[in-house]
Amino acid sequence: MTNQFLHIKRYLLVFFTAFLAFSVQAITPKAPSLAAKSYVLMDYESGKIIAQNNPDLPVAPASLTKMMTSYVVSSELAAGNITLDDQVTISHNAYAQNSVFKGSSLMWLEVGKQVSVSDLIKGLIISSGNDAAVALSEHVAGTEGAFTELMNHHAQKLGMQNTRFENSHGLSAKTHKTTARDMAILGMALIRDFPHEYALYKEQEYTYNNIQTYNRHPLLSDPSLNVDGIKTGHTQEAGYCLVSSAVKEGMRLISVVMGTASKNARKVETKKILSYGFRFFETVKPLEAGKLLHKSRIWMGEVNEVELGIADDIYVTIPRGKVKALKAHYVIEKDLSAPIRKGQRAGKVFFQLEDDMIAEYPLVALQAVKEAGFFGRTADSISQWFNSLFE
Structure with a gap:
């Protein structure tokens, strides 16, 4: 009985230690406090303020x-x-x-x-x-x-x-x-x-x-x-200020430190906040401009489907090591109808990290679709009416 108890105790200890290690790795520490009137740390690609x-x-x-x-x-x-x-x-x-x-x-x-x-x-x-x-x-x-x-x-x-x-x-x-x-x-x-x-x-x-x-x-x-x-x-009124930009492993950060007490202070505080950003965050490009994400049914067009994607490359800044937890989903606008312009907004793409919605971008048409002729529009009108009966 004693050996069994020791075995269970040892198992719980190993499990608890592993859990602690995972928790320490998963939690992003708070940004350091800076001796400045104000400051901002921003990712260049995503525009996110870290x-x-x-x-x-x-x-x-x-x-x-x-x-x-x-x-x-x-x-x-x-x-x-x-x-x-x-x-x-x-x-x-x-x-x-x-x-x-x-x-x-x-x-x-x-x-x-x-x-x-x-x-x-x-x-x-x-x-x-x-x-x-x-x-x-x-x-x-x-x-x-x-x-x-x-x-x-x-x-x-x-x-x-x-x-x-x-x-x-x-x-x-x-x-x-x-x-x-x-x-x-x-x-x-x-x-x-x-x-x-x-x-x-x-x-x-x-x-x-x-x-x-x-x-x-x-x-x-x-x-x-x-x-x-x-x-x-x-200046005497402004104190010592410093705007900096640095690049590490393809990630560019911009820091702004306003109103420090000395030349050395603005240098030290800037190093502190830039180091924090590079150490604990990363910027990823989950979606590329022009890449097909979804084909959506359209009405009144020369074709029945339109290709949807994003107009510009999307960058998202997230805590380092969390990329596998990043999820995306999209919502399509109801009853898309021709004519449709290339680049016309057709919905939204949402990015979610765990329980937080962290970014949204417009979903656009990757191609233009002309309006169908009279008979094509008439057939689609009947189909739309019939579909509406089952909504």
């Missing part, structure tokens, strides 16, 4: 403002309104010795000199030059004030709902505000929309007029993280 604190708190953006300045300039280049070879005559407003810029980061521009847009963009992004920001804004829009209207226009288009810019450089102004969430959205847009210009954000130094300046981003040379941007910021 971790956050006060993401919509209005704060001064400081030189993070230049991310939008470069976004607007890149948009103007893409539209053909300016070129990289344009020569910009430096005004008194963009003069490095302008008292407004005292003690701030500069490219060291001189009044009356002509500087190419290409050089000014490098001075803006790599050197974080406030003078370069003003010079570019005047070249694009005539005045810095008109340029800030473009900045706010693009902010609204991108969905930066709690951002308002008053200038192109980020020195403190009364209503010049943003949020951690909005800066993450802007970082995503920079990488997605203008990859060529984004490549400048990882450059660590720039020399203009025999003056060498250095990129202030503290993690570009950190061997523990593959950081390739984005921007530092600091």
Whole structure:
């Protein structure tokens, strides 16, 4: 009897130990607390916010403002309104010795000199030059004030709902505000929309007029993280801010840390949150654009079925190791009828992880279907009426 009891006890101990091991592996720990006014950690592909604190708190953006300045300039280049070879005559407003810029980061521009847009963009992004920001804004829009209207226009288009810019450089102004969430959205847009210009954000130094300046981003040379941007910021009002993007095993994360107490603090807190994201989460692509998911019955068409799928690749960010628990199902709109356009919405695809619905995307027609002739439509009308009798 004693041996049997010991055997059962040993079995329960092994089972309980295994259960604990599984539980520890399955549970994703909470995000670390950061010594910052606000922060956001976002996956680039899925747009999912992995971790956050006060993401919509209005704060001064400081030189993070230049991310939008470069976004607007890149948009103007893409539209053909300016070129990289344009020569910009430096005004008194963009003069490095302008008292407004005292003690701030500069490219060291001189009044009356002509500087190419290409050089000014490098001075803006790599050197974080406030003078370069003003010079570019005047070249694009005539005045810095008109340029800030473009900045706010693009902010609204991108969905930066709690951002308002008053200038192109980020020195403190009364209503010049943003949020951690909005800066993450802007970082995503920079990488997605203008990859060529984004490549400048990882450059660590720039020399203009025999003056060498250095990129202030503290993690570009950190061997523990593959950081390739984005921007530092600091004013007395804003504190020390840092927007970063890093890639590991094909997963890109964007972190925004606002209002830390020192240069070292923004570096440490950013490493902390990026490391957490890469360690405990992964982003998967469960569905590809254009892939057939379902054939659905349609009425009044030249054919009886339409192929359904998704318009764009779908990415889902989930706790690491949970991919086998990810489930998908779809709902088709009732009584689909021709004509149907390619890309027309025909239902929804839902993704579920255990008991949580984590994402939904539109299900669309992968092909166009023309309307049938008179006799075909008449036959389908009769069939629809007959089917409705049995619903």
